[in-house]
Amino acid sequence: METKKRYIAYRCPSCGDLTVGLIGKFAFSADLLRLKCPCGESALDAKIRANHKLEISVPCVYCKKNHNYTVTEDIAFLRERFSLACPYSNMNILHFGDEDAITEDGKRTGLELSDVLKNLEADKLSDIQPQDLDKEDILPDPAVYDTFRFLVKEMEAEKTIDCPCHGGSYDLRFTDDGIQVYCPSCGATHLFPAESVSASEDYLTLDKLELK
Ligand SMILES: [Zn+2]
Ligand SMILES: [Zn+2]
Ligand SMILES: [Zn+2]
Incomplete structure (x- = not known):
């Protein structure tokens, strides 16, 4: 069976870009995956658990902090596409899928984000994010x-x-x-x-x- 390459993606709370990483081999080799935004200001962490669950800590572009999720490996690696939403804003912040799905979902959430900004008459991301967070929310290395x-x-x-x-x-x-x-x-x-x-x-x- 030919398996398509699997990707994981989130939108960086700092620069607003979609950060995409390949997760294909990760399932079977490393037990910890870190996906860092090229701007260096945010990172997603994923970890395989013994019971075939994937624990993910993903930066939220709306809350400016990480949310934690646990999903089954099947969802992460086999479903054509899968997204997870921020529990507070209900907007999708994490995507799994092949290259096409990731590109599409990334575009769509990018538009959603600009809609939110427009509706709130905000010029930039930081205008809609909470401001009272300090550096201790940064994930450990x-x-x-x-x-x-x-x-x-x-x-x-x-x-x-x-x-x-x-x-x-x-x-x-x-x-x-x-x-x-x-x-x-x-x-x-x-x-x-x-x-x-x-x-x-x-x-x-x-x-x-x-x-x-
Ligand atoms: Zn960034
Ligand atoms: Zn015990
Ligand atoms: Zn959030």
């Missing part, structure tokens, strides 16, 4: 994520990480607030806040971690 992953796997092996169900196997995800370590069985979590994750070296000597 994948390198930092890897550092934490390494740390958690090491603590797992040394059994210095624990949770109410003593599951013994833990995972990480990006959230709006930072990097969260969690137990897939009981759901207990520990958050490394966004403002501290850039200084990740401090955590490399963590003796014990108790998820709650």
Whole structure:
């Protein structure tokens, strides 16, 4: 069976351009995908979960912050096209599809966006976006994520990480607030806040971690 190339796309909250990335091989090789807008001001993160779910953190052009979604791999990789909407503005902000679908959907949401701007008599994107967000909403670097992953796997092996169900196997995800370590069985979590994750070296000597 010939499979068409799969793309993922979002509109950058900073420059307003559609950022498109190939996701074809990502499903089977890396477990973390980062798609950065060429302007450098926003990035989408996607992660494959063990249960064939895809966890995605996507910048929203309307809210100027990331929204988190979980979709099945089938939706992301097999459906001809698929879009996800911002929970606040109800506008589509994330697209999956082949090249044609992405181009079409990108054009359509571009028009929707200019309509919104026109209706609100706004000249530029920042006129319709919330202004009270500060820099801490910026996502942590994948390198930092890897550092934490390494740390958690090491603590797992040394059994210095624990949770109410003593599951013994833990995972990480990006959230709006930072990097969260969690137990897939009981759901207990520990958050490394966004403002501290850039200084990740401090955590490399963590003796014990108790998820709650
Ligand atoms: Zn941009
Ligand atoms: Zn939004
Ligand atoms: Zn647990």
